[in-house]
Amino acid sequence: MPETPPEQPVVLLVEDDGLLLMEASDTLSDAGFTVLEAPHADKALKVLENRDDVGILMTDVDMPQGSMDGFALARLVADRWPSIPVLIVSGMGTPGPDDMPDGARFIPKPYEPTTLVRTLRAFARRAA
Template sequence: MTFFEAENAAKAISVLETQPDIRLMITDIDLFSEAEGVELAKLVRDRWPPIKIILTSCNWSFEQQELTFAEHFIPKPHAPVALLDSMKSILV
């Protein structure tokens, strides 16, 4: 399994455009603003529908139904095992 890291939404999109085998994206809702993380997830859902999305955040004001474009939401702080469990359930 290969992992890629991107420091912002623009770089994440660049990685996705050059790495066609990506199956899962984990992103914080709060990249530089709440809107950036959410907009990134929505863009990925629209452009790359097969990519599964896990969202995380310690400060979020979204209703769960507003996050329907992601497979999982994991509030921070979270134990690493919670993230691993989500990854396993999505990628099986």
């Protein structure tokens, strides 16, 4: 019986801009990822607390709704769920030295879909 290829991990995508959320979700779905969507950090935390299959967190930084920005969410996830790699995206500039948790990656917006997919696949290989 042939072995099935390993599945791509579930990506929790946190983005407050509906169009960007849809575009990133479509890009990742087309690349074989299962995508869960959250419009802000509070919703993302509820997803993480209720599911044990999230393999990667991808979060925007500037999210006016919710109780925290993407940097705070990334640090919280790195602390509570250290096995989940974190990708941070933002069009607001480069993060400072204390903004991101250890091991997190940053991609500035606008990003190329191929860059996004390549980065998440590298995360998936690292986490496997």
